[in-house]
Amino acid sequence: MMRFITALAALAVLLTTAPLHAESTLQTVLKRKQFIAGIVADSPPSAYVDAQGHNVGYCADIARYLARRIGVPLQFVQVTATSRVPLLQTGRIDAEVSVTTPNKVRNEVVDFTFSYIFDNGVLVVREGDSANLKDYQNADKVMGATQGNGFVDRWKLLSPNAKFKLFQDESDVVVALKKKDIDGYITGSFAAHRFAKAGGLTIGPVWASSPDAIMVREDDSKWRNWLNWALQRMWTEGTLQKLYVKWYGFEPDFSLGDGGQLQPRVMEIGKENDPWLALPPGFLDKLLGDQSYTLD
Amino acid sequence: MSLDWSILWQFRDALLSGLLTTLWISAVGIIGSTLIGVSVGCLATVPSPLLRRITGAYVELLRNLPMIVKLFFLYFIAGLPAVASALLALSLHQSAYIADVTKAGIRSIARGQIDAALSLGHSWTQVFRYVLLPQVLRVVMPPMTTQYVAVVKNSAVVALISVQDLTFETQQINVETFRGFEAATATTVLYILIAMAVIGTMTWLQPLRFDRR
Amino acid sequence: MSSERVQTMLWWCGVALVCAFAAESAWHLEWAAVAPSWLFLLTALGRSWLLAVVAIGVGIVVAFPLAVLRVYGPAGVRHAAVTLIEAVRATPELMVIFWVYFTLPYLIGTQVSAWNAALGSLSVIAAAYLAEVIRAGLYSVPVGQIEAARSSGLNAYQVFRFIVLPQALRNMLPALIAQLVALFKTTSLVYAIGVMDFFRAVNVTKNAVFAPYALYLILGAGYFVSCFAITRVVRWFDPRYQLLE
Numbered sequence: 001m002m003r004f005i006t007a008l009a010a011l012a013v014l015l016t017t018a019p020l021h022a023e024s025t026l027q028t029v030l031k032r033k034q035f036i037a038g039i040v041a042d043s044p045p046s047a048y049v050d051a052q053g054h055n056v057g058y059c060a061d062i063a064r065y066l067a068r069r070i071g072v073p074l075q076f077v078q079v080t081a082t083s084r085v086p087l088l089q090t091g092r093i094d095a096e097v098s099v100t101t102p103n104k105v106r107n108e109v110v111d112f113t114f115s116y117i118f119d120n121g122v123l124v125v126r127e128g129d130s131a132n133l134k135d136y137q138n139a140d141k142v143m144g145a146t147q148g149n150g151f152v153d154r155w156k157l158l159s160p161n162a163k164f165k166l167f168q169d170e171s172d173v174v175v176a177l178k179k180k181d182i183d184g185y186i187t188g189s190f191a192a193h194r195f196a197k198a199g200g201l202t203i204g205p206v207w208a209s210s211p212d213a214i215m216v217r218e219d220d221s222k223w224r225n226w227l228n229w230a231l232q233r234m235w236t237e238g239t240l241q242k243l244y245v246k247w248y249g250f251e252p253d254f255s256l257g258d259g260g261q262l263q264p265r266v267m268e269i270g271k272e273n274d275p276w277l278a279l280p281p282g283f284l285d286k287l288l289g290d291q292s293y294t295l296d
Numbered sequence: 297m298s299l300d301w302s303i304l305w306q307f308r309d310a311l312l313s314g315l316l317t318t319l320w321i322s323a324v325g326i327i328g329s330t331l332i333g334v335s336v337g338c339l340a341t342v343p344s345p346l347l348r349r350i351t352g353a354y355v356e357l358l359r360n361l362p363m364i365v366k367l368f369f370l371y372f373i374a375g376l377p378a379v380a381s382a383l384l385a386l387s388l389h390q391s392a393y394i395a396d397v398t399k400a401g402i403r404s405i406a407r408g409q410i411d412a413a414l415s416l417g418h419s420w421t422q423v424f425r426y427v428l429l430p431q432v433l434r435v436v437m438p439p440m441t442t443q444y445v446a447v448v449k450n451s452a453v454v455a456l457i458s459v460q461d462l463t464f465e466t467q468q469i470n471v472e473t474f475r476g477f478e479a480a481t482a483t484t485v486l487y488i489l490i491a492m493a494v495i496g497t498m499t500w501l502q503p504l505r506f507d508r509r
Numbered sequence: 510m511s512s513e514r515v516q517t518m519l520w521w522c523g524v525a526l527v528c529a530f531a532a533e534s535a536w537h538l539e540w541a542a543v544a545p546s547w548l549f550l551l552t553a554l555g556r557s558w559l560l561a562v563v564a565i566g567v568g569i570v571v572a573f574p575l576a577v578l579r580v581y582g583p584a585g586v587r588h589a590a591v592t593l594i595e596a597v598r599a600t601p602e603l604m605v606i607f608w609v610y611f612t613l614p615y616l617i618g619t620q621v622s623a624w625n626a627a628l629g630s631l632s633v634i635a636a637a638y639l640a641e642v643i644r645a646g647l648y649s650v651p652v653g654q655i656e657a658a659r660s661s662g663l664n665a666y667q668v669f670r671f672i673v674l675p676q677a678l679r680n681m682l683p684a685l686i687a688q689l690v691a692l693f694k695t696t697s698l699v700y701a702i703g704v705m706d707f708f709r710a711v712n713v714t715k716n717a718v719f720a721p722y723a724l725y726l727i728l729g730a731g732y733f734v735s736c737f738a739i740t741r742v743v744r745w746f747d748p749r750y751q752l753l754e
Contacts (some may be wrong), residue, residue, distance in 0.1 A: 345517055345520070346516035346520055350520070356740070357733075360736035361729055361736075362694040362708075363694075364708070369725065372721060372725060373725060445598075452603065480604060483601075487600065488599045488600060
């Protein structure tokens with residue numbers, strides 16, 4: 001038993017003193033000639049897996065675009081809410097291009113780019129129940145959500161003594177709502193509309209907006225800068241908006257960057273740390289069409 | 297990557313409440329599965345073809361389904377409340393294995409004792425209570441210990457239906473602060489300590505005798 | 510009619526009733542929504558099978574020397590083996606999987622894919638539990654035979670190879686197969702590191718189409734049929750076996 005604890009302690013020391021990545025991930029990607037993007041499989045329409053097992057979604061297409069601009073092949077690694085941070089920190093993935101909400105505490109451990117998805121939070125209730133938010137902001141009602149959902153913190157701001165039941169999958173929360181184990185379901189509008197098709201649910205008004213951003217390693221400025229420039233360039237070109245419409249069905253109701261102000265001169269390609277290859281002919285059409293999953 | 301162990305101190309309340317939840321759920325699971333499992337195991341040794349088939353089907357059905365499936369079935373499909381589903385799933389799951397262990401234990405005791413007791417006019421209930429179980433319970437204590445440790449480990453699954461046990465709190469720390477490594481280490485150590493406590497208690501109980509002398 | 514025949518008839522009537530009830534309830538579920546994903550789910554089930562079979566194979570290869578060391582080794586080696594086996598058995602399997610996935614790259618210097626980490630951790634778990642099964646098998650050979658063999662002039666190795674091993678292998682066969690069943694169920698935990706096994710595939714489908722009841726049923730049926738098939742295979746090997754675990 002003591003041996004096991006000692007081994008555990010030794011491992012902890014080893015990991016604490018492991019050398020930080022001295023070079024930027026950008027250099028690593030160029031040297032390795034591959035961009036490894038972490039992506040989740042269970043968040044339609046942002047990042048999910050189709051019936052044949054391909055990674056599809058808004059985030060997947062953005063990752064494909066980014067890889068082409070760097071000029072290297074793309075590899076997807078499927079991550080889960082539990083594994084995404086250790087995978088990033090141990091260098092297994094270069095960035096997590098998915099639906100992670102930045103918050104200050106998380107920012108102590110990892111870094112985030114500009115937010116590129118703004119999910120509108122809604123309250124979903126059983127048909128016939130009140131859809132008035134005020135009715136649910138007390139300690140008698142039990143709210144349900146998925147664990148790690150960015151809206152849970154925001155709801156707690158509105159209602160500090162709220163009681164929550166947290167599940168792993170969105171559909172589990174919906175079943176719990178239907179069987180009256182919870183009174184309200186806090187989620188993003190994408191998930192809400194997907195499940196409302198099942199019937200028996202009412203979608204309440206939008207009450208918050210939760211951003212999602214690309215997650216990168218702490219203190220990796222060159223990589224984070226490049227990703228931010230790439231996102232802004234996609235916005236200037238209009239590609240980001242078109243992808244948004246393709247997957248979500250409406251124009252983005254936010255403006256990328258610092259309150260909508262893109263950095264001046266962001267289209268100028270720098271001499272170093274700024275790979276920006278031309279896209280192959282026909283790539284953009286395929287990306288914005290249905291066959292984008294063939295572009296890996 | 298720098299580790300920040302102070303996160304464990306910051307979340308000590310959550311971890312403590314999760315630990316207590318795991319402890320009492322495991323305790324109820326151990327008691328429940330023993331009661332159900334020993335009963336089924338005893339029924340399995342009665343020479344009635346119907347009873348044999350029923351107990352056989354019970355054990356096969358429960359053993360071939362993972363704990364997660366039973367939990368989901370009880371909570372989402374049968375609609376029981378979360379804690380009840382957790383306790384029931386845990387008890388039923390382990391009871392199948394305990395039934396097998398009990399059956400093997402009873403088989404290992406001389407058949408002659410059962411025949412003698414029956415021919416003296418005792419009923420099956422009396423045979424079980426006074427002849428078999430006192431001997432069997434002593435014999436099966438080592439395999440029971442393995443089963444009880446399994447109950448503790450299987451209790452981690454109840455986090456999936458939002459029962460706030462140790463595993464749930466660990467995941468909560470992970471999604472809030474992204475400091476999953478520290479939380480996972482603490483949880484692993486705690487689970488090992490609980491397992492060791494169970495093994496220690498069973499070893500301490502070993503010399504107990506269940507028959508009145 | 511004899512009581513036995515009455516009871517057998519009662520049993521089969523009961524089974525028929527339960528099957529009819531189950532079929533009726535299952536008829537109304539949302540199968541149409543789930544149908545397009547059948548190949549995806551089937552491949553994932555195959556992946557779970559592959560994980561379990563390979564992990565058991567590697568596990569046996571590792572467990573055998575481990576068990577032999579545990580039983581026959583010198584004192585220091587025996588204690589090391591015990592510590593290793595007990596440490597792995599006491600740790601929740603999910604933690605073992607996490608540890609292997611996140612710390613193996615540091616130990617061997619290169620990155621490890623989730624699939625390989627899953628195989629590695631499941632093999633470690635299998636090895637620890639199988640070592641105990643093998644140890645029980647080795648102990649199950651009556652001491653008297655070993656003593657008789659020694660006294661008739663066979664050396665330690667010959668006793669092990671010709672007397673202990675064949676009987677131990679035969680005695681431990683049912684328990685070995687029970688571990689395969691248990692390991693198959695444990696493969697569901699690799700979802701946490703992103704491997705698309707059967708459990709994760711069902712969850713992913715659950716998020717894509719809202720058909721939870723049909724999918725929970727598929728989940729249960731997939732695992733039940735697989736595990737039941739394994740136990741039937743054992744019956745084919747040894748008709749008298751009693752599953753002791």
